Amino acid sequence: MPLKTRPCWVEIRTRALEDNYRFLRNLAGLSVECLAIVKADAYGHGLGLCAPAAVRGGARWLGVTSVEEGAAARAACPDARVLVIGGVFPGQEPAVLEHGLTPVVWDLWQIDALEAAARGAGARGVKVHLEIDTGMSRQGVALEHLPEVLARLGAEPVLRVEAVMTHLYASDEANGDTTGEQLQRLEAAVKAVRGAGLEPDLLSVGATAALLGGTAEALLGGLAARWGMRPMVRIGLALYGLAPEFDPDFAAGEMPAELQSARGALVPVLEWKTRVVSVREIAAGAEVGYNGTFVATEPMRLALLAVGYADGLDRKLGNRFSLLVRGQRAPLVGRVSMDQAVVDVTDIPDVVPGDEVVILGAQGAERITAFNHAEAAGTIPWEVFTGIGVRVGRVEVR
Structure with a gap:
């Protein structure tokens, strides 16, 4: 007989998560690739339940923090693309190849280690996403160090830059000034990437707040189109049924249609x-x-x-x-x-x-x-x- 457990539990409505993903996918537009964020155990909701639900909803990409989470996502979703947003720690490179994960890179040592592992496994064209630090001073290569990273990535086609990405750290601020400055730096970075002979397919810019704040067209369409890349948006909090709040929040009559629609349609999971x-x-x-x-x-x-x-x-x-x-x-x-x-x-x-x-x-x-x-x-x-x-x-x- 199963042991009766202490009565404290969480109920996860996986159908609601599927519906939330479909709603957000349609809102972003069919030309936009959507990355379903299931990091941190799917924001505490349970990766084993939520990653398959996102895939059932149509997600082709899952975003996790670590290689360990990536392995768990791969076990739950054998056919999904899995992006390791937090990068790879020393010694984890073979696991990246074994589980078919796509790592984010920004430091030379990461590139060296991944290339060595790929060579050892006889692999070529291993896809990576290159993160640019456009002002958050957290993760990503700074613009002044970008040339040496690009030279290293372009020296040998063992690794292939599939995407360029950045993190908009103030996209929930209604005035958008900080985001505009970040996008200027990102455009300079993309220009340098193309100038180095690299041809990434995807431009990953913006999370839920960018999508619902009414700036998605400029963030996801204009910049990507100018460089012949497909836009990608990272869907996090809204996937779980919460539309982000903005600072300051929009006044009556000024709320973007996307946000107004989301606040009425999203269902808490x-x-x-x-x-x-x-x-x-x-x-x-x-x-x-x-x-x-x-x-x-x-x-x-x-x-x-x-x-x-x-x-x-x-x-x-x-x-x-x-x-x-x-x-x-x-x-x-x-x-x-x-x-x-x-x-x-x-x-x-x-x-x-x-x-x-x-x-x-x-x-x-x-x-x-x-x-x-x-x-x-x-x-x-x-x-x-x-x-x-x-x-x-x-x-x-x-």
Whole structure:
């Protein structure tokens, strides 16, 4: 008999992910290649569930962080192209070839190591994507060092530059000034790439915010067309059902049609749930949780939940956030513990052990989003999703 597990789980609606991909693919346009981002265990949703769902939705490309994730994506999706966005660490080059992965490169040592591995395996024309640092100062070759990298890549056709890419680090800023400066640097880089005799097929520029912010045509069409390349867009947060917020957000009547459409069409893929463990009455003056940060001012009824900060429920949410019980908001009282939390159900009738509690998702007419969690905890939705602990089971719900 299977072991009954602690009641804290995540439900993944894979059909919603498929539909989200199709919607975004159509929004980008049929001439645009779309890279479905499934890195960081599919933003905490579960790579084993989400990568195949993206492929079923029509994705030909999957984006992962590491070679390890790439191997897992390859096992789940034998026919997909898998891009290792975070590059290759020393000693991982044979695994890149073994699993048919496409690495991003930007440093000479990466090129040397991959070329040596390819020669050892008798491989030629191994495809790589060259990343350009256009201002983020994080990953990618800086423009001043680009000539030596291009000289190395053009010296021997063991490696083939299939794509040039960059990361737009402020595409969620509505004014677009930073993005415009980045694109100018990118155009100079593409010119140098072509001048070195390299002929990449793809220009990978922009993520979800660029696509939905109304600048996709300029980012994905104009620049790529000028250099005879196909545009590629990286689809991340929106794939999982959330349209990004912009800073500042668009005023009424100024919202791009793409963003307005997405906010109405995208469906959240993940719901996070637990159950009531027990219910107790406390008297006025009783303290709740570690260090007594909550003191009852009147008799109360409390429900103990099987979820804590080790599961990903941010400790900062104690005394400042609510969860859903029987379709109503139940405030978290006291500090969130490692494995447990307590909510006030005084005004929610008939709560009993075993009742389902929604941490993130919908119940009745109420909904809690990753944006709600992020605002209360002072973070971003990406961290909310990826912070859900590995001990929280991911369950597929079609």
